[in-house]
Amino acid sequence: MKINQNYLDLKESYLFSLVAKKVREYKEQHPEREIIRLGIGDVTLPLVPVVVEAMQRAVLEMGVRETFRGYGEEQGYAFLRQAVCGYYAQKGVQLSDSEVFISDGAKSDLGNILDIFSTDNTVLIPDPVYPVYVDTNIMAGRKIIYVNGTAENGFLPLPDETIKPDIIYLCSPNNPTGAVYNSAQLESWVAYALEHEAVILFDSAYEAFVQDQSLPTSIYQIPGAKECAIEFCSLSKTAGFTGVRCGYTVVPHELVRNQTAINKLWLRRQTTKFNGVSYIVQRGAEAVFSAEGLKQIRANIAYYLENARLIAETLKDLGFWVVGGENSPYIWLKCPDGMNSWQFFDYLLAKAGIVGTPGAGFGANGEGFFRLSAFGDRNDVLEALARLRSL
Ligand code: MLT
Numbered sequence: 001m002k003i004n005q006n007y008l009d010l011k012e013s014y015l016f017s018l019v020a021k022k023v024r025e026y027k028e029q030h031p032e033r034e035i036i037r038l039g040i041g042d043v044t045l046p047l048v049p050v051v052v053e054a055m056q057r058a059v060l061e062m063g064v065r066e067t068f069r070g071y072g073e074e075q076g077y078a079f080l081r082q083a084v085c086g087y088y089a090q091k092g093v094q095l096s097d098s099e100v101f102i103s104d105g106a107k108s109d110l111g112n113i114l115d116i117f118s119t120d121n122t123v124l125i126p127d128p129v130y131p132v133y134v135d136t137n138i139m140a141g142r143k144i145i146y147v148n149g150t151a152e153n154g155f156l157p158l159p160d161e162t163i164k165p166d167i168i169y170l171c172s173p174n175n176p177t178g179a180v181y182n183s184a185q186l187e188s189w190v191a192y193a194l195e196h197e198a199v200i201l202f203d204s205a206y207e208a209f210v211q212d213q214s215l216p217t218s219i220y221q222i223p224g225a226k227e228c229a230i231e232f233c234s235l236s237k238t239a240g241f242t243g244v245r246c247g248y249t250v251v252p253h254e255l256v257r258n259q260t261a262i263n264k265l266w267l268r269r270q271t272t273k274f275n276g277v278s279y280i281v282q283r284g285a286e287a288v289f290s291a292e293g294l295k296q297i298r299a300n301i302a303y304y305l306e307n308a309r310l311i312a313e314t315l316k317d318l319g320f321w322v323v324g325g326e327n328s329p330y331i332w333l334k335c336p337d338g339m340n341s342w343q344f345f346d347y348l349l350a351k352a353g354i355v356g357t358p359g360a361g362f363g364a365n366g367e368g369f370f371r372l373s374a375f376g377d378r379n380d381v382l383e384a385l386a387r388l389r390s391l
Helices: 005-009 015-029 049-062 078-090 106-116 132-140 183-196 235-239 262-273 279-288 291-317 341-352 378-390
Strands: 100-103 122-127 143-148 167-171 199-203 229-234 247-250 322-324 330-334 369-373
Touching (some): 078 100, 106 229, 122 132, 132 143, 183 199, 229 235, 291 330, 291 378
Parallel strands (some): 122 167
Antiparallel strands (some): 322 330
């Protein structure tokens, strides 16, 4: 028996587990301290009423012989896949429901998709970025090349013609920096992927936070993207589903590599390894995409974006270098006084009882930076800002 040795190349803990462990240890030593959590992007507002009602109806159906359901389609119920297509149509993107795969969240599918790609592929990953992309490729032993996101390029790296990647990860709005690619920038990524016959794995988990109407919220708004991109999205941040679990992955029929339709491979993988998301959850997700659902979730998103505005404004007032928070729920700041990311993490926790996420956890270019999440309760955010001001 041999273990997968690649796992030994991973950092000992996943970023957010390490942060949680440090906070637990601090809390054990200082039980009296009230901690404000602006670290992991976990939502605090409850599910919106239309979602709750839809799930309640689904629970009742499951308790009646005539409407009870057993296994669903591995790809997701047609009613939800069609609702997702309807949502994309509002963005000017036409999809067929056989291109949509319902998942239990973007994180799972971003990792699982790698099953259908050879481990010989070279992977291009922006740095800093959501650590799941790096860790899942280390697990498979793939070669990773980084493109640098820096303050100079607004944390939006563009294609590097000296690199010939097979798989390209993009996250826009970006986690952790909140930066959003404009159409021209995404066009250059699509052209680059087509030129190298690469596949873009586009993470749009934060698309619902984009306020600037000129910015793309799906890679498929860019001509040619259906021939080179898979898009992953989640209702975690869009509709408060972090604990409910539901997302979707779009694999267009036009995406063909090695004379093989990628959609077919992914369907084969999913039908073998996945039994779908629960009926109750899928009915809740369907309600998100109704006119009333979209209205209700947008009110929650506006609440979080107001938190983001308050955080960014206060930090700027205090002389911090800050980006993000306008089209995203994350605020990305430079650590003060030359502190590195983990020093600032310890300092904020000890002096103000505030938890954030060290930028270094998102890649080498995140060192010296720090991420605050706007998903907190408003009173907690205001209390955190008052504590920051008094530091
Ligand atoms: C984050 O804080 O970056 C996210 O909540 C993590 C995730 O979505 O898995």
